Amino acid sequence: xxxxxxxxxxxxxxxxxxxxxxxxxxxxxxxxxxxxxxxxxxxxxxxxxxxxxxxxxxxxxxxxxxxxxxxxxxxxxxxxxxxxxxxxxxxxxxxxxxxxxxxxxxxxxxxxxxx
Amino acid sequence: xxxxxxxxxxxxxxxxxxxxxxxxxxxxxxxxxxxxxxxxxxxxxxxxxxxxxxxxxxxxxxxxxxxxxxxxxxxxxxxxxxxxxxxxxxxxxxxxxxxxxxxxxxxxxxxx
Numbered sequence: 001x002x003x004x005x006x007x008x009x010x011x012x013x014x015x016x017x018x019x020x021x022x023x024x025x026x027x028x029x030x031x032x033x034x035x036x037x038x039x040x041x042x043x044x045x046x047x048x049x050x051x052x053x054x055x056x057x058x059x060x061x062x063x064x065x066x067x068x069x070x071x072x073x074x075x076x077x078x079x080x081x082x083x084x085x086x087x088x089x090x091x092x093x094x095x096x097x098x099x100x101x102x103x104x105x106x107x108x109x110x111x112x113x114x115x
Numbered sequence: 116x117x118x119x120x121x122x123x124x125x126x127x128x129x130x131x132x133x134x135x136x137x138x139x140x141x142x143x144x145x146x147x148x149x150x151x152x153x154x155x156x157x158x159x160x161x162x163x164x165x166x167x168x169x170x171x172x173x174x175x176x177x178x179x180x181x182x183x184x185x186x187x188x189x190x191x192x193x194x195x196x197x198x199x200x201x202x203x204x205x206x207x208x209x210x211x212x213x214x215x216x217x218x219x220x221x222x223x224x225x226x227x
Binding site: 004033035040041042043044045048056058090103104105106107108109 | 117120147149154155156157158159162202204214215216217218219220
């Protein structure tokens with residue numbers, strides 16, 4: 001049973017460019033959340049997708065957008081990249097339809113470097 | 116509201132005990148604990164719910180003081196495999212659909 005898979009594992013971009021990160025949730029999971037983890041910090045919630053819609057959003061600008069597909073996989077898009085967007089981007093999934101007490105299964109992340 | 120974890124780092128010898136604390140300025144519904152090893156994904160350890168219910172790891176225990184909005188993770192008779200960074204994640208309401216606020220982590224290093 002595959003867990004949460006993310007691609008690519010590493011990415012280097014320059015300021016102003018746009019990037020798309022991809023995530024496939026654990027089998028049987030319908031909810032995908034994205035987190036940004038800066039070096040030495042805890043994960044910061046970006047947003048969550050359920051039933052192909054954004055259900056929750058953290059304090060991130062509109063440059064961060066996402067999408068969920070009918071097969072529950074998800075994409076995170078970041079436009080107009082800034083140096084401060086350099087971080088590990090984690091995808092987490094859970095069978096969160098009920099919305100409560102669900103442990104998260106994390107992918108290994110995409111390390112984004114903005115030069 | 117991001118919870119505050121303490122200590123920031125701990126160095127132990129195998130067999131020693133450690134306590135990691137997580138404190139929030141907001142009332143909490145649940146606290147989750149995760150461990151992340153270098154270069155790997157965070158892995159679930161424990162859920163503690165308002166009202167006392169716990170779900171999680173057999174060899175790791177935790178407490179949740181709802182009135183003080185605090186949780187503590189107890190690592191007893193530590194093993195080398197316990198090394199990693201421990202994060203607490205907090206939920207402020209019951210139907211927050213797992214929108215967590217994570218602390219900045221406690222780095223645990225267990226030496227032989």
